[in-house]
Amino acid sequence: xxxxxxxYKVRLEIFEGPLDLLLHLIRQQExxxxxxxxxxxxxQYLNYLQMMKDLNISVAGEFLHMAATLIYIKSRTLLxxxxxxxxxxxxxxxxxxxVEQLIEHEKFKxxxxxxxxxxxxxxxxxxxxxxxxxxxxxxxxxxxxxxxxSAFHRIVERYKEQVVMDVHxxxxxxxxxxxxxxxxLKVQAxxxxxxxxxxxxxxxxxxxxxxxxxxxxxxKEVRLFQKAPHDDIRIVAC
Amino acid sequence: MLSKETYDQIIAIxxxxxxxxxxxxxxxxxxxxxxxxxxxxxxxxxxxFNSLQGAVQLRQIAGGYRITTRPEHHELIREYLKTRxxxxxxxxxxxxxxxxxxxxxxxxxxxxxxxxxxxxSTIRTLLEKKLIETRGRKKEVGRPILYGTTQEFLVxxxxxxxxxxxxxxxxxxxxxxxxTLHLSAPESPPVSSHTTPDGDGSLPANVPSPE
Amino acid sequence: MLSKETYDQIIAIxxxxxxxxxxxxxxxxxxxxxxxxxxxxxxxxxxxFNSLQGAVQLRQIAGGYRITTRPEHHELIREYLKTRxxxxxxxxxxxxxxxxxxxxxxxxxxxxxxxxxxxxSTIRTLLEKKLIETRGRKKEVGRPILYGTTQEFLVxxxxxxxxxxxxxxxxxxxxxxxxTLHLSAPESPPVSSHTTPDGDGSLPANVPSPE
Numbered sequence: 001x002x003x004x005x006x007x008y009k010v011r012l013e014i015f016e017g018p019l020d021l022l023l024h025l026i027r028q029q030e031x032x033x034x035x036x037x038x039x040x041x042x043x044q045y046l047n048y049l050q051m052m053k054d055l056n057i058s059v060a061g062e063f064l065h066m067a068a069t070l071i072y073i074k075s076r077t078l079l080x081x082x083x084x085x086x087x088x089x090x091x092x093x094x095x096x097x098x099v100e101q102l103i104e105h106e107k108f109k110x111x112x113x114x115x116x117x118x119x120x121x122x123x124x125x126x127x128x129x130x131x132x133x134x135x136x137x138x139x140x141x142x143x144x145x146x147x148x149x150s151a152f153h154r155i156v157e158r159y160k161e162q163v164v165m166d167v168h169x170x171x172x173x174x175x176x177x178x179x180x181x182x183x184x185l186k187v188q189a190x191x192x193x194x195x196x197x198x199x200x201x202x203x204x205x206x207x208x209x210x211x212x213x214x215x216x217x218x219x220k221e222v223r224l225f226q227k228a229p230h231d232d233i234r235i236v237a238c
Numbered sequence: 239m240l241s242k243e244t245y246d247q248i249i250a251i252x253x254x255x256x257x258x259x260x261x262x263x264x265x266x267x268x269x270x271x272x273x274x275x276x277x278x279x280x281x282x283x284x285x286x287f288n289s290l291q292g293a294v295q296l297r298q299i300a301g302g303y304r305i306t307t308r309p310e311h312h313e314l315i316r317e318y319l320k321t322r323x324x325x326x327x328x329x330x331x332x333x334x335x336x337x338x339x340x341x342x343x344x345x346x347x348x349x350x351x352x353x354x355x356x357x358x359s360t361i362r363t364l365l366e367k368k369l370i371e372t373r374g375r376k377k378e379v380g381r382p383i384l385y386g387t388t389q390e391f392l393v394x395x396x397x398x399x400x401x402x403x404x405x406x407x408x409x410x411x412x413x414x415x416x417x418t419l420h421l422s423a424p425e426s427p428p429v430s431s432h433t434t435p436d437g438d439g440s441l442p443a444n445v446p447s448p449e
Numbered sequence: 450m451l452s453k454e455t456y457d458q459i460i461a462i463x464x465x466x467x468x469x470x471x472x473x474x475x476x477x478x479x480x481x482x483x484x485x486x487x488x489x490x491x492x493x494x495x496x497x498f499n500s501l502q503g504a505v506q507l508r509q510i511a512g513g514y515r516i517t518t519r520p521e522h523h524e525l526i527r528e529y530l531k532t533r534x535x536x537x538x539x540x541x542x543x544x545x546x547x548x549x550x551x552x553x554x555x556x557x558x559x560x561x562x563x564x565x566x567x568x569x570s571t572i573r574t575l576l577e578k579k580l581i582e583t584r585g586r587k588k589e590v591g592r593p594i595l596y597g598t599t600q601e602f603l604v605x606x607x608x609x610x611x612x613x614x615x616x617x618x619x620x621x622x623x624x625x626x627x628x629t630l631h632l633s634a635p636e637s638p639p640v641s642s643h644t645t646p647d648g649d650g651s652l653p654a655n656v657p658s659p660e
Contacts, residue, residue: 016540016541016544016564016566017564017565017566018565019564019565020565060567061567062565062566062567066565101565103621104563105563105564105565106620107617107620107621108544108547108548108551108563108564108617109544109547110620111547111550111551111614111615111617111620112540112543112544112546112547113543114547114614114615114620115538115543115546115547115550115606116537116538116540116543118606118607118608119537119538119543119605119606120537121520121607122604122605122606122607123523123535123537124520124523125506125517125518125519125520125523125607126253126254126517126518126523126526127254127467127515127516127517128253128254128463128464128505128516128517128518143326143327143332143335144395144576144579144582144583144599145395145396145397145403145404145582145583146409146576146577146579146582146583147332148332148335148336148339148395148403149336149403149404149406149409150409150413151329151332151333151335151336152336152337152339152340152406153406153409153413154333155333155336155337155352155353156406158354159352159354184379187379187380188379191378191379192378195378195379242503245503245504246503246504246519246522247504247522247525248504249502249503249504249505250504250505250518250519250522250525250526251522251525251526251529253504253505253516253518254518254526254529254530255529259529263529266528266529267525267528267529290501291460292453292456292457292460293456293457293458293459293460293461293464294460294461294464305464307461307464307465308457308461311457311458311461311462314458314461314462314478315461315462315465317477317478318462318465318466318470318474318478319465320477321473321474321477321478322468322474396582396583396584396585397585398585402585402586404583404594408594411569412569412572412573412576413573414569
């Protein structure tokens with residue numbers, strides 16, 4: 001293959017995957033896909049990758065994987081026929097799997113082209129649909145499972161941001177917490193410490209809450225019970 | 239006077255129009271037609287269309303031309319509007335549903351906390367659409383009601399059971415945008431006019447010509 | 450058979466509908482009509498409407514009935530709507546979609562294997578455009594998510610159902626008979642004038658004729 005970079009520039013194209021590049025090489029030279037000159041194609045393929053590297057274009061992993069496959073197939077075709085296997089059916093063509101893959105790939109490329117044509121026609125046809133009854137339509141979407149996951153993803157992302165912001169803005173005093181817990185105790189004679197955890201609160205809040213509880217114990221307003229280490233703490237009004 | 243082609247073209251425009259189409263708008267679309275001729279065409283178009291059509295009518299409304307359904311069909315149309323699948327949700331309802339689906343059983347305060355939005359109207363909508371249901375009460379102060387998704391929810395999203403809900407991790411790769419795993423040449427041919435926003439190496443150049 | 454009144458009523462409904470109207474919906478609107486008669490009416494309605502109208506056409510899409518403008522008016526309509534050509538799917542997205550359409554339900558690793566391309570940006574695009582959807586999980590190790598095409602896919606490509614897609618074998622035959630489509634021939638003419646019909650209003654050879 002010509003290594004003159006000027007020639008390459010003209011030929012530069014975007015290939016989405018290694019099969020695209022291989023098909024291009026085969027088509028360009030009008031090679032019979034069922035009888036690929038594997039050594040020649042392998043060299044051209046590797047040249048192309050080298051050229052991309054020379055131009056500082058990153059080469060995706062799947063292209064390198066295909067390179068390895070091609071080199072393997074090439075090496076197998078160069079080997080003399082296996083004397084052990086020769087007695088049996090004729091040994092399988094090492095190119096077979098790749099050829100099948102290429103043919104399959106080309107079918108899907110044609111299918112994609114068929115879709116492209118259909119899309120072209122459809123994009124030229126506008127649906128009718130009146131707005132005299134439009135007030136019935138609010139800002140709504142037909143929801144798919146993907147919408148559901150996306151929505152949850154958005155919420156989680158938003159939530160993360162908020163937590164960071166809370167830490168900076170919030171301040172809470174021991175007095176406030178004491179008042180809050182006393183208030184709570186009036187409604188309910190006992191509750192668990194995990195109650196405080198259910199509402200998203202910052203570490204500062206949690207620490208102050210804990211200090212407030214200890215203060216209430218000291219003042220003999222509450223008693224704390226814990227069955228085992230790390231177990232939930234039961235808070236009971238005295 | 240009015241050619242079949244112009245007639246079809248005028249009607250086609252009126253069919254896709256969302257508002258009455260003004261004379262000025264028609265003039266922009268048919269720059270070759272003199273104003274007087276255009277007005278005549280429109281008027282002929284109107285009488286021809288209305289003599290042919292019993293379902294809809296072409297009328298002059300609010301200084302423009304517009305096709306509307308005839309009043310006698312309104313009741314029937316309302317019947318039709320009722321039949322449309324009510325699979326649509328507002329964005330707010332969708333978010334609430336997502337939180338419930340992934341964190342069920344969950345209480346209202348918890349939902350509002352996660353979404354950092356107050357308001358209970360989305361819960362009502364979801365209950366009405368039978369996408370969520372109550373699941374008893376949480377054993378905590380105030381004993382708030384717990385919510386979870388329904389059988390109807392599974393049916394709507396084509397799930398056999400809740401374990402089929404995709405996890406965030408599974409979609410993590412998909413949520414990441416702009417993965418550029420492709421070989422792309424800096425001197426790539428000028429396909430820019432065709433590149434789609436997903437930036438995945440759009441390449442209509444390779445589409446064979448249909449001929 | 451088809452009364453003028455029923456004809457008008459059907460057309461009026463189709464006229465306001467934003468989505469293809471299914472037989473089930475028509476049944477709800479016309480509870481008095483037996484199903485067989487309704488189907489006959491719809492079919493008569495379609496042929497009568499299409500013989501009368503040059504501007505719009507009544508078609509069967511995605512298992513329903515729908516009125517759209519005829520493709521030949523697209524330039525004029527675009528002129529009126531002042532829209533640029535709608536964004537088409539990239540070739541990469543179309544290829545991914547083709548794999549999903551013909552092999553559904555299919556998992557992400559399987560898609561990537563067939564296309565020999567890693568990367569999920571096309572999947573994301575297709576999910577966002579609601580052309581594909583999840584279809585539960587495959588019963589194998591890791592229980593990967595399955596994907597399939599949607600109703601919107603049928604609408605987007607003007608198909609009534611999936612059986613209208615040519616079989617993959619049909620594409621293979623072209624291949625075997627040596628009909629060499631140079632899929633990525635560098636000598637192919639510039640894209641803009643060629644692959645989109647926008648330029649001269651001519652459409653690809655296989656414009657589906659309205660049934």
